[in-house]
Amino acid sequence: MSEKKFPMPDEIKAEQLEDRPGREYKMETQPIYDDKDYKGYDRLKGKTAIITGGDSGIGRAVSIAYAKEGANVVIVYKEENQDSKDTVKAMSKYTDTSKILQIAGDIGDPEFSKEIVKKTLEKFGSIDILVNNAAEQHPQDIITDIDNEQLERTFKTNFFGVFYLVREAVPHMKENASIINTSSVTAYDGNPQLLDYSSTKGAMTSFTRSLAIQLAEKRIRVNQVAPGPIWTPLIPSTFGKDNVENFGADTLMGRAGQPLELAEAYVFLAWHNASSYITGQTIHINGGKIVNG
Template sequence: MDNKEMKDSDMYKAGEIKGQTQEKPGREFKMEPEPIYDNKTHMGYGRLKDKVAIITGGDSGIGRAVAVAYAKEGANLVIVYNIADKDANDTKSIIESYNGKVLLIKGDIGNSKFAEKIIDRTIKEYGKLDILINNAAEQHPQQGIQYITDEQLESTFKTNIFGMFYLTRAAIPYLSEGSSIINTSSITAYRGDSTLIDYSSSKGAVTSFTRSLALNLAEKKIRVNQIAPGPIWTPLIPSTFDKASVEIFGENTPLKRPGQPVELAEAYVFLASDGATYISGQTIHINGGEVVNG
């Protein structure tokens, strides 16, 4: 798929995803097929014109799709990533092809000093901050809790919730009335996952963080919401699951296929736009039709 045009009939069925694995962290350019990140039949409406948005994990997967959609809506971007230089630079080129402005920042979001660096560089580059997308995450499937080491547990929580906390804390002084924070949670926060105990727990923390922060920032008129994806075809999948699991990835959804990153992007645009000014503390579930509590 070349991301030139996206229709529902183009969405990959689970059976068409070849069993494959990668070393961690995954690289989007190595995936077969590559995820669909852009709907070129939609060129944007200027809904985020001149807004400044930080997107963690914006080099690939859901983050890339959101970055491309934001660029088409007129936003100026900061893409935060950890290791995948080629994916990050590919995303930068895509954004620039839409005449978007983008700053790449590389580092570990689990480090509070790096979070402060992200905000400092953003303000120096653009002079303001309007939208914060806390999207970066990691997962490490294990067959039982006894196999989850201290190091794995700490790494998962540092990336998935500590990093989100650090970056949000650093961003708050620069956010104002009308600003928007959007966190990426997961369907696993609601129904659990037998092999992703630490990941599911961290995403449960993201959900509680979103709800509590929304209440805390309501007086400042800063909105906080989250997206809870189901199975989405991103580099996280072939880099963490075995070939057999990848081969059938997403088949257990009511729509019988995994989602593509582009199918989430519009929700992130909506929550950051003036169309969602009375929405805070809420979750949009994008999971192929599964009804989950909350």
Template sequence: MKDNEMYTPDDIKGQTQTQPGRESLMDPEPIYDDTNIKGFERLKGKTAIITGGDSGIGRAVAVAFAKEGCNVSIVYNIADNDANITKASAEEYGGNVLLIKGNIKDSSFCNDVVERTINHFGGLDILINNAAEQHPQENIEDITDEQLDDTFRTNIFSMFYMTRSALKYLKEGCTIINTSSVTAYKGNASLIDYSSTKGAVTSFTRSLSANLAGRKIRVNQVAPGPIWTPLIVSTFDKAKVDSFGADTPLKRPGQPVELGEAYVFLASDSASYITGQTIHINGGHIVNG
């Protein structure tokens, strides 16, 4: 897919939503599928859990995995319509999809996600810890205890919960892929708590990879920059949405479809000697991390 097929900042002006954002209400909607890529059975017969799989990056990953022959459990919280669209899109490529609705802040729900996946598909090979929330605040004094707790529970506690449950079934050759962020490396003045959780995700990825190396379970992460997803239009004001992505070297926001292949690669046998690493997809920011 060529750069000139992607949206410029001018294309996305004039839009905000209340939380939680809905991909189906975005105009223009994010690009999550490159129909020119048909898949090469790189994940054939495998099963993946994707948190936050109903929209944004998670949707792109779910569709990309389905193209590669992977069974997918899509974990989501509220947006039923978005989840059903993702399910239908994955099924167009022959994917087998299980939708699981609930709140990953709850460790018991995370246990249930894994058990339902095992019962439905008979196994688990790939865990994608992707779900996140953010709440911009101009001053640290404006970050309430409740916001701090919610952000950390969704963005990093859930990764502990999901991984802990999944490891009962993951075996040699299985993979865990976490979604970090460019903010973990360069910070963000109005996303102090969010950036802190993404720093924790990065440390979690590196530490977990070392811990699981002996079991030959690989752990890596993708660190996105400004990507056009429902999280953006539901958390930033109009002025920030209007200029979203313009400060990158490529002068535009990224699209979810531009991340899908990175997750496929890290989940596939082609990445068999890669663990504890980060793929930066951020429009050209050099972060040296």
């Protein structure tokens, strides 16, 4: 990766996005998701990866990184069609579009997971890497403001959807396959405004560890990345202006992270040659916060 200067909080416009989880193409301060000087080394050549939430934010950066490394990439997204098109356009600079499949739907629906697996196998014939990255959050100041609908919706997207997709995909995954989950620093540090979201990420962490034990005999590795404050459409679509304009300022790095800064961790965990002895673990990418686990 070439040396880059990432924006400080005062360089990020404190904008607000009306739609949740946000549309990246509407952001005035665009997240940094690609290092155009880095072309990749075919480390994932011949592998097929499913990436939920692959149309924007962290998912977009991972999708592009995997394309550079030669993988077939299945981008799963809900309804952000323009973002998905923009991601494919960025990927097409490094790979043939025949190696990209877009699938739209609600990850919280168990039937959609069956569709994802079916279409992936029909087009590419295998599932070697599964990145569970899709998530939503709805800040509330107090637990009594979190109604049943919000609680169920957050868990359906952030955790049940992961469970459904893993359950469908695992029977088709072979030795040396890799499952990578996106957890969060909130699973370890907590967040008073994100009580339900933090709980889903805590469930994700326990799921990652338990699934790693369960699949060890099959030689399928299961790990997770726990991001800290990362500048994605999720932030200006869910937090107020005051939170957005200071986003990431309280980290040791003094700024929010960019999606590009996480992508290599997902490549590392997917590439068996490099991470063959790693399972049940968490890579913390959070600007310097020290957490247990």
